[in-house]
Amino acid sequence: MKLVESVQSCYLIKAKGGYFEESKIYVSSLIITHTLSWLFCLFRGLFSKKHIEPKGLSQNVPGWKLFGKVAARESPPKDSRTIQQEYEARAGKAGSGGTSPTQPQHGRRKNLDFEPLSTTALILEDRPSNLPAKPVEEAQRHRQEYDEMVAEAKKRELKEAQRKRKEMKERFKQEDSIANAMVVWNHDILPNWDNMRNTRRVRELWWQGLPPNVRGKVWSLAIGNELNITPELYDIFLSRAKERWRSFSETGSEADDGASLADRESSLDLIKLDISRTFPPLFIFQKGGPYHDLLHSVLGAYTCYRPDVGYVQGMSFIAAVLILNLDEADAFIAFANLLNKPCQLAFFRVDHDLMLKYFAAFEVFFEENLPRLFNHFQNSNLTPDLYLIDWIFTLYSKSLPLDVACRVWDVFCRDGEEFLFRTGLGILRLYEDVLLQMDFIHSAQFLTRLPEDIDSDRLFACIAAMPMLNGNKKWSQVSSSKHKKTGK
Amino acid sequence: MIMMWFCLCPLFQVLVIGDLGVGKTSIIKRYVHQTYSTNYRATIGVDFALKVLNWDSETVRLQLWDIAGQERFGNMTRVYYREAMGAFIVFDVTRPTTFEAITKWKEDLDSKLMLTNRESIATVLLANKCDQGREVLTNNGVKMDQFCKDNGFVGWFKTSAKENTNISEAANFLVKHIMATENDFLKSVVPDTISPKLNDSQPGTCSACYKS
Numbered sequence: 150m151k152l153v154e155s156v157q158s159c160y161l162i163k164a165k166g167g168y169f170e171e172s173k174i175y176v177s178s179l180i181i182t183h184t185l186s187w188l189f190c191l192f193r194g195l196f197s198k199k200h201i202e203p204k205g206l207s208q209n210v211p212g213w214k215l216f217g218k219v220a221a222r223e224s225p226p227k228d229s230r231t232i233q234q235e236y237e238a239r240a241g242k243a244g245s246g247g248t249s250p251t252q253p254q255h256g257r258r259k260n261l262d263f264e265p266l267s268t269t270a271l272i273l274e275d276r277p278s279n280l281p282a283k284p285v286e287e288a289q290r291h292r293q294e295y296d297e298m299v300a301e302a303k304k305r306e307l308k309e310a311q312r313k314r315k316e317m318k319e320r321f322k323q324e325d326s327i328a329n330a331m332v333v334w335n336h337d338i339l340p341n342w343d344n345m346r347n348t349r350r351v352r353e354l355w356w357q358g359l360p361p362n363v364r365g366k367v368w369s370l371a372i373g374n375e376l377n378i379t380p381e382l383y384d385i386f387l388s389r390a391k392e393r394w395r396s397f398s399e400t401g402s403e404a405d406d407g408a409s410l411a412d413r414e415s416s417l418d419l420i421k422l423d424i425s426r427t428f429p430p431l432f433i434f435q436k437g438g439p440y441h442d443l444l445h446s447v448l449g450a451y452t453c454y455r456p457d458v459g460y461v462q463g464m465s466f467i468a469a470v471l472i473l474n475l476d477e478a479d480a481f482i483a484f485a486n487l488l489n490k491p492c493q494l495a496f497f498r499v500d501h502d503l504m505l506k507y508f509a510a511f512e513v514f515f516e517e518n519l520p521r522l523f524n525h526f527q528n529s530n531l532t533p534d535l536y537l538i539d540w541i542f543t544l545y546s547k548s549l550p551l552d553v554a555c556r557v558w559d560v561f562c563r564d565g566e567e568f569l570f571r572t573g574l575g576i577l578r579l580y581e582d583v584l585l586q587m588d589f590i591h592s593a594q595f596l597t598r599l600p601e602d603i604d605s606d607r608l609f610a611c612i613a614a615m616p617m618l619n620g621n622k623k624w625s626q627v628s629s630s631k632h633k634k635t636g637k
Numbered sequence: 638m639i640m641m642w643f644c645l646c647p648l649f650q651v652l653v654i655g656d657l658g659v660g661k662t663s664i665i666k667r668y669v670h671q672t673y674s675t676n677y678r679a680t681i682g683v684d685f686a687l688k689v690l691n692w693d694s695e696t697v698r699l700q701l702w703d704i705a706g707q708e709r710f711g712n713m714t715r716v717y718y719r720e721a722m723g724a725f726i727v728f729d730v731t732r733p734t735t736f737e738a739i740t741k742w743k744e745d746l747d748s749k750l751m752l753t754n755r756e757s758i759a760t761v762l763l764a765n766k767c768d769q770g771r772e773v774l775t776n777n778g779v780k781m782d783q784f785c786k787d788n789g790f791v792g793w794f795k796t797s798a799k800e801n802t803n804i805s806e807a808a809n810f811l812v813k814h815i816m817a818t819e820n821d822f823l824k825s826v827v828p829d830t831i832s833p834k835l836n837d838s839q840p841g842t843c844s845a846c847y848k849s
Contacts, residue, residue: 419657422657422658423657423679426658426677426678427678427679428678429675429676429677429678430676461707461709462679462681462705462707462709462710463679466681499710499712499713501712504713534682534713534716535682535683538681538713539681539682539684542681542682543681590685590687590700593685594684594686597682597684598684
């Protein structure tokens, strides 16, 4: 009885674990079956071409039978290549989810055709001969239970397999479309940038998200270089920053004590503190990480380039996203130009009045597009600054998952500041139902810490559903009217 | 998902302020979620947390406002001081400049926020990162007590979010003081309506007195 239970639990683990667990359970069942057979397992592991005939094994062990899908009969035995492919598929899954570039495409695709393999397990058919036999009804009951389990698991696995197949198809489709888009961007669009950037076709393709390896290039082009910064100029500011670090580290933190508040404010200490708190889960900007010095350099050079702005929290996130997509000097050029846009300048200079005007313009479109939520927020005293500050300062790179944030950046580069506020409305639309149920503190918490599983397609569908129109006024008209109103 | 609460139990807005990187977020995470990590992201603007406490058999809610530490944000974040009833001002014992900034934070707070009885809100000073063994600043307890007295802090604690030292003690201490000022306030403004139950040792349980 105990044996049956252990076999059942073994079986259940298998059913839960699904396809990829198959070989492991298979091996473990062999261990249960026969102490000698684990030597076979070793052999199997070492010389995988020599696979074990499960049928033969089951005959060796009295009272036990391998049941279900008997591999030897119903499907060709696994050769080493299949095992290798399975291993790779599993390793790929366990890894970052990315596919290794060395892996041939067709190798992965073969896995699409897998069948459910739920039924390899063991059952105690009769008790060993040295024990009294099972009563008939017990044996029957066991068989029935076993049949039910097998049927149930088969059903479940089939469903799971279908789901996985669909998921993989979806992924391959996505990968294909990215690959196609990459070709189009590299061969058609980028060489004819000025002529094509505003065409409908390009704008539509742009909305779908930029392929990762043209992303930096497109961002650079779209952000432009109004400030005419050259890589040489970057080097000059970088060496200036390095000089300051040197004198800073020589005099130590003691120098801090006598320094004025303004000095403390621009102190490189702040940058140092913040760098390690930029995308901590990635472990690449932290001390000792590959991009730590790079981020330090870009931010340090910026404070020398723009002492009037200095370092402001939130900048580290923006610089980090650029560094992830561009070379050092290009990242700096894009960074400086990006921060020179009116909206970014208003925020990073912490021009409170100007910021309030942006918030007021946002509220106009908020009320227009999502009146119920707008009223709910008003009733609970949740003002837009409480969540917009975080979103706008970091261009969503802190509150959205990085891949989704990059897609927001894509269209932000295309549409400008308007898109930042439109994205905000899209997020509110996406979570409107949940937010309507929450009080002040829970909404505020929710919005400053958005769910990590946010789906970019769903978000972009919501953003698309937020036309930035107030009556017949566009964002730029509404926001400039706000700016004028208080300007008088 | 926590749905809308119509709880009328006392709700206190508590500010957590202090220089950049002194560990404000870590203290809150430790207090509310009982976790610690060296991997918190910099706070931009303000972050929020809610702590529900059982206080003398009633429920008290603390709304914690985790305010970004960079001075530059001062203009932007001081509007959040408005409805606070208590505050923690945090400094990092390993960085003297963060201690020097304490008076600036306190003055800032007092200039923006006064209770109706003209008292400043209950403020507790936290000497954080005391696990680092470099607490030259706080070794002299008498001096620290005097500093608190001079600067209008109701008390101070050596804390470590990393090792969970004194965090909930400091919070309880602050809540006690908030409750006391609440009661004083009630007494001074509407003395006739005080129920005999309301005395100094037992904080008020009259839930209708609090806005949720």
